[in-house]
Amino acid sequence: MPLRSAAGAPVVPASAAPVFAPGRAAAEEVPRPVPGSDNLPGIVKPLPAEWFVRRDSNAEMRWDALRDADGKAAVGRHVPVERFFVRNHTSTPLIDPVGWRLRLFGSGLHGAPPPERALGFGLDDLRALPATRIDALIECAGNGRSYFDRQQGERAPGTPWTLGSIGSASWRGVRLAEVLRAAGLTDRAVDVLPTGLDPDYVVDGTNYGPVRRPLPIAKALDDALLAYEMNGAPLTPDHGAPVRLVVPGWVGIASIKWVGSIEVADHPLHSPWNTDFYRMFGPGHPPGGGPALTTQVVKSAFELAEGARLTAGREHRLHGRSWSGTAPVRLVEVSTDGGRSWRRAELAEEPRAAGWTRWSVDWRPERPGRYELRARATDRGGATQPEWAAFNREGYLFGAVVAHPVTVL
Ligand SMILES: Nc1nc2c(c(=O)[nH]1)N[C@H]1C(S)=C(S)[C@@H](COP(=O)(O)O)O[C@H]1N2
Numbered sequence: 001m002p003l004r005s006a007a008g009a010p011v012v013p014a015s016a017a018p019v020f021a022p023g024r025a026a027a028e029e030v031p032r033p034v035p036g037s038d039n040l041p042g043i044v045k046p047l048p049a050e051w052f053v054r055r056d057s058n059a060e061m062r063w064d065a066l067r068d069a070d071g072k073a074a075v076g077r078h079v080p081v082e083r084f085f086v087r088n089h090t091s092t093p094l095i096d097p098v099g100w101r102l103r104l105f106g107s108g109l110h111g112a113p114p115p116e117r118a119l120g121f122g123l124d125d126l127r128a129l130p131a132t133r134i135d136a137l138i139e140c141a142g143n144g145r146s147y148f149d150r151q152q153g154e155r156a157p158g159t160p161w162t163l164g165s166i167g168s169a170s171w172r173g174v175r176l177a178e179v180l181r182a183a184g185l186t187d188r189a190v191d192v193l194p195t196g197l198d199p200d201y202v203v204d205g206t207n208y209g210p211v212r213r214p215l216p217i218a219k220a221l222d223d224a225l226l227a228y229e230m231n232g233a234p235l236t237p238d239h240g241a242p243v244r245l246v247v248p249g250w251v252g253i254a255s256i257k258w259v260g261s262i263e264v265a266d267h268p269l270h271s272p273w274n275t276d277f278y279r280m281f282g283p284g285h286p287p288g289g290g291p292a293l294t295t296q297v298v299k300s301a302f303e304l305a306e307g308a309r310l311t312a313g314r315e316h317r318l319h320g321r322s323w324s325g326t327a328p329v330r331l332v333e334v335s336t337d338g339g340r341s342w343r344r345a346e347l348a349e350e351p352r353a354a355g356w357t358r359w360s361v362d363w364r365p366e367r368p369g370r371y372e373l374r375a376r377a378t379d380r381g382g383a384t385q386p387e388w389a390a391f392n393r394e395g396y397l398f399g400a401v402v403a404h405p406v407t408v409l
């Protein structure tokens, strides 16, 4: 814990002044692929083809991997860490948790400490603060992007995700609010800027610097978590060890991994991740882009391979999951005839805002042929998946109903 004066203003402990080096120095050590293994350069954990589809520096979760060959559930409410999708702008840094310090500075703190007088919180300091456990989804803003092209004939550059850049986990850590207050938060703070310790993001000769994205103070104080555990174990390198941010309901980019510093400012902050990226650009959007993306839209997915083969004249149980960034799911409808008729799916659990809702329907296809399955969810806020998603140049927030082809034999 940083020391505090009697007045409540934090006193920078001698050991906390300059705390720049450790995390960063350790972060220079970038993991290398093991030849002939399931690894990808830049990602530490193995990526077996049964669980993942590799997409550049990223690994997409295969939805069909949530079921065994015999149709039994292979994954419960939460996705095991080893099966969780990975979205890396660059590569996973290996950070020594002992030398790591979270540095807090900026005009929104008492005494407005500049970066070189940042307050340093070690992992033990964070663990000494009250711990909180939450369930939350991490979902990339570009999840479903490839369907802009495949369903709407509108191509967007960027990782061509299907629906697998999402995962649910149980996260334990300390509320960001708690740490901000311990650091001497003032009521003038408007934005906080968490910065990752991964290598700088460089594209076509432009160096955008380390991955970082401002978060409005209201959301920071509401439910953002500085997580050090995922599904009951310390964070692993690929998912942000030693500490990452988890911002429930918001686009995945808000949940900065490998946090090294947090600027707290009394004025709006900017980084390429809320100016150039993660806003809606293109026809139908304001010139210069829409507002910085925040909450996720309603989506649904089947726990089934695309083009799965099913036997005719037999009862099948189709399983899937639906979710929304803003409210619990209220209703899931499924169509097995290309969207002509719909019926209610049976929900397997009481829908909650923080996570997805599992569901299933029976289906007995009598005749062989090609079919298109569709699932459409509605949340308690009244948001329903549309037939068509508003296009945007970067292909964010594809929330339309997805046509899932299967073959009946
Ligand atoms: N430091 C850092 N944080 C990051 C990223 C990154 O590349 N670097 N990617 C973001 C994006 S775009 C997403 S979708 C999530 C993915 O989290 P995961 O890899 O644990 O699934 O992390 C976010 N946090």
Ligand SMILES: [Mo]
Pocket: 087, 139, 140, 141, 142, 252, 253
């Ligand atoms: Mo993302």
